[in-house]
Amino acid sequence: MGAELIATTATKKVYRDGDKAIKVFNEDFPKAEVLNEALITARVEETGGIKVPKVLEVSVFEGKWSITYEFIEGKTLKQLMDENPEKLPEYMDLMVDLHLNIMSKQCPLLNxxxxxxxxxxxxxxELTDSIRYDMHTRLDGMPKHTKLCHGDFNPSNIIVKDDQTMYVLDWVHATQGNASADVARTYLLFCLQDQKKADMYIDVFCRKTGTAKKYVQSWLPIVATAQLSKKRPEEAELLHRWANVFEYQ
Structure with a gap:
């Protein structure tokens, strides 16, 4: 493949080939998950009103499944936040507005x-039956909505072009549900990196929407417990704390 390697993770490598970004998955990566990612992204793309890199092709290269996307030239919002800390309030305001735009949409074919x-x-x-029952009970008691939820909305998944247009990447975790659950997940993702940004994000969201912070926070134990399923050791301590697991031990 005559393309430039631009990113590597535990499950895939991402290459740039001109105006295309090619995500090549490991040989043992499940085919169903590759096809599901392409399908979810296409459905979000068809929803309209959100800048999403277009899915161009799904193929197999040397026994490895790949998805080819439109390549978006720009910097991630995380890069901009790191490079221009004095502009953090401005960037956070833009990020919340972008999240609100996403959550104003509906995509009824999503899970x-x-x-x-x-x-x-x-x-x-690792969860005891009592903790699992408690989380299911809490989840069942939450309001049922059908708003578009990204599932991994964080500054690294936002590309800002030179003209300030923002594109949102990595829709594989997208679902339809309660917007405050998606906000709680973004808050937790920020907490894993920077508590100051986490607090700023939730404050801006609640101010713009008139949502009680306590309501968003009521989602945190459920969202943190669900995040534990990804089995990332570096996240375990914080997630256990938010999930209130320790109080059962």
Missing amino acids: KLKDKMIRQIGDID
Whole structure:
């Protein structure tokens, strides 16, 4: 492949080939998950009103599944925040506005957020039956909405072009559900990196929407427990704390 390697993760490599970005997955990566990512992204793209890199092709290269996307030239919002800390309030304001635009949409063919979280909680072997029951009960008691939720909305998944147009990447975790659950997840993702940014993000969101901070925070134990299913050791301590796991021990 005559393309430039631009990113590597545990499950894939991403190449740039001119105006295309090619995501090549490891040989053992499940085919169903590759096809699902392409399908979810295409459905979000068809929703309209959100800048999303277009899916151009799904193929197999040397026994490895790949997805080819439109390449978006620019910097991630995380890069801009790191390079221009004095502009953090401005960037956070733009990020919340972008999140609100996403959550104003509906994509009825996507999986339901609650169903996905039920599966995630069920996949965590370390949880006791009492904790699992408590999380399912909390989840069942939350208001049921059908707003578009990104599922991994953070500054690294936002590309800002030179003209300030913002594109949102990595829709593989997108679902339809309660917007405050998606906000709680973004808050937790910020907490794993920078508590100041986490607090700023939730403050801006609640101010712009008139949402009580306590309501968003009521999602945190559920969202943190679901996030534990990803089995990332570096996240475990904080997520256990938010999930209130320790109070059961």
